[in-house]
Amino acid sequence: MDFDELWLLHEQLTKLLSEKITTEKLQLERRLAQLSRVEMRDIEGAPANRPRRKYPKVQPKYWNPSQPSQKWSGRGKQPRWLVAALSAGRKLEDFVIDKSVNLADDDNHNDETS
Numbered sequence: 001m002d003f004d005e006l007w008l009l010h011e012q013l014t015k016l017l018s019e020k021i022t023t024e025k026l027q028l029e030r031r032l033a034q035l036s037r038v039e040m041r042d043i044e045g046a047p048a049n050r051p052r053r054k055y056p057k058v059q060p061k062y063w064n065p066s067q068p069s070q071k072w073s074g075r076g077k078q079p080r081w082l083v084a085a086l087s088a089g090r091k092l093e094d095f096v097i098d099k100s101v102n103l104a105d106d107d108n109h110n111d112e113t114s
Contacts, residue, residue, distance in 0.1 A: 058073040058074075058075060059073065060072060060073050060074075060097060061073055061074040061096060061097055062074060062082065062092070062095040062096060062097060063095060063097050064079075064081045064082070064085075064095070065095070066081075067081070071097070072095075082095065
């Protein structure tokens with residue numbers, strides 16, 4: 001093959017390769033856009049569209065004897081006063097709120113708000 005034939009072959013290959021690259025790039029961009037839409041629906045769509053579940057109010061189960069206004073329901077992270085008392089050697093059972101006292105507190109609270 002002489003130089004002109006080789007150059008013509010080179011131009012044909014370059015054109016063919018650029019067309020293939022362009023079509024493949026478009027396909028990949030479409031796929032990426034599809035995946036992005038699905039990902040956005042999964043991340044933002046579901047929780048935002050659904051109302052938050054209502055949880056019942058949880059009554060406190062433990063209280064701080066040195067400050068009776070400090071109470072803990074037993075859920076989530078332990079409050080600092082309880083962590084300090086437990087590390088000092090006290091037991092969790094020492095802080096349990098007696099149910100009869102709790103009911104009396106609720107009755108008094110209801111009387112005050114009426």
